[in-house]
Amino acid sequence: MDKMKEGLESSGRSKNRVDIVTVTQQDGIKEAKRILDEILQFGIELVDVEFLDDICYDIEQLADYCMPGILKNFRYLFSILYSSDDPKMRPEIIAHVNYLLVLLNQADKYLKLRVEGMELDVTSLVEVHLGYLWNNKTFLEYKMYEEDAEILQMSFNSTKDNDGWTFIDKGYWFDLKSRRIHYTCKIRPINAERYIKSADTEYDVLQPEILFVYPGKTNCRVRWRKAQRRVATSGDMAVLLESAETDYTDVISKLKESFRDPLAERTPTLLIKLHKAFIYDDHLVLEDERGGLLTVKDLSGDNTPTSELLRAILPAQSVGCALLAEVNDNLKSVLFSVKPLSVITPDRIIRLLY
Numbered sequence: 001m002d003k004m005k006e007g008l009e010s011s012g013r014s015k016n017r018v019d020i021v022t023v024t025q026q027d028g029i030k031e032a033k034r035i036l037d038e039i040l041q042f043g044i045e046l047v048d049v050e051f052l053d054d055i056c057y058d059i060e061q062l063a064d065y066c067m068p069g070i071l072k073n074f075r076y077l078f079s080i081l082y083s084s085d086d087p088k089m090r091p092e093i094i095a096h097v098n099y100l101l102v103l104l105n106q107a108d109k110y111l112k113l114r115v116e117g118m119e120l121d122v123t124s125l126v127e128v129h130l131g132y133l134w135n136n137k138t139f140l141e142y143k144m145y146e147e148d149a150e151i152l153q154m155s156f157n158s159t160k161d162n163d164g165w166t167f168i169d170k171g172y173w174f175d176l177k178s179r180r181i182h183y184t185c186k187i188r189p190i191n192a193e194r195y196i197k198s199a200d201t202e203y204d205v206l207q208p209e210i211l212f213v214y215p216g217k218t219n220c221r222v223r224w225r226k227a228q229r230r231v232a233t234s235g236d237m238a239v240l241l242e243s244a245e246t247d248y249t250d251v252i253s254k255l256k257e258s259f260r261d262p263l264a265e266r267t268p269t270l271l272i273k274l275h276k277a278f279i280y281d282d283h284l285v286l287e288d289e290r291g292g293l294l295t296v297k298d299l300s301g302d303n304t305p306t307s308e309l310l311r312a313i314l315p316a317q318s319v320g321c322a323l324l325a326e327v328n329d330n331l332k333s334v335l336f337s338v339k340p341l342s343v344i345t346p347d348r349i350i351r352l353l354y
Contacts, residue, residue: 028065
């Protein structure tokens with residue numbers, strides 16, 4: 001491990017490279033603002049196929065400006081604008097446009113400060129959403145790594161992104177040492193599918209030599225180069241169950257507070273302890289020991305629904321189990337709900353997605 005760290009640190013960091021990237025990103029922000037202004041001036045409700053064909057090329061040119069996060073978000077906007085005449089989709093479109101306006105303005109100010117020579121926090125949410133180009137050297141420089149970590153995958157799924165250009169292999173992992181939920185995300189362009197190996201379900205506990213941790217709040221993205229493995233035990237399941245959140249009301253309060261930041265993750269994943277379950281208004285509802293409630297519901301436009309599957313297997317009395325769930329702060333119905341991903345029992349993980 002020490003040899004790996006020495007090798008990664010030895011080449012140092014190129015300040016000129018950072019300066020060039022910053023200037024390139026500034027040009028990209030200007031172009032992104034121009035595209036967004038053009039969409040708003042045309043009118044969201046008036047967007048048609050001809051207009052989308054015109055801006056498609058401009059959006060793809062954002063790939064030249066070293067800001068993959070911006071590109072991904074504009075591709076998503078492009079995909080949902082096809083449904084701009086659907087009243088049900090307008091809240092989501094407006095919410096995403098507002099998010100982009102905030103992100104572009106904050107990124108513009110942030111990059112100006114960097115050009116002026118200010119020392120900035122590369123772990124900030126602006127950098128995360130801009131798409132900071134992390135490599136192993138910078139992880140080590142900013143001490144964004146863990147040694148002697150043990151991680152256990154709780155959920156995995158491979159889907160086609162909404163923009164239709166990429167496959168996304170996403171896994172949620174529990175860090176048995178820090179007791180935090182991390183995730184891995186592998187993006188595979190459809191036109192390069194045959195050349196890039198997909199990620200897959202893992203059942204063993206992995207022990208990475210060095211676990212590189214991206215910046216983040218509720219969940220952080222992770223990656224590693226080499227890892228040993230061991231069989232998961234009931235002791236590992238006990239750690240998961242001990243770490244699960246028990247107070248639903250407190251969980252909701254904390255997450256709603258975090259949602260006040262426009263750049264906060266809108267669908268974080270959490271681990272909650274189960275107590276009781278019942279049906280209300282045709283939805284499965286979870287109840288904690290204090291009477292706090294959480295509604296189980298699939299995400300809007302979800303092509304991998306799991307709520308009905310959980311409803312079919314979960315007993316009314318589910319004491320001693322926990323649920324890995326993705327939060328859904330629904331803008332249209334103002335309903336705070338969760339999408340189930342996996343059920344954790346004292347001896348195994350029951351996956352609702354593969």
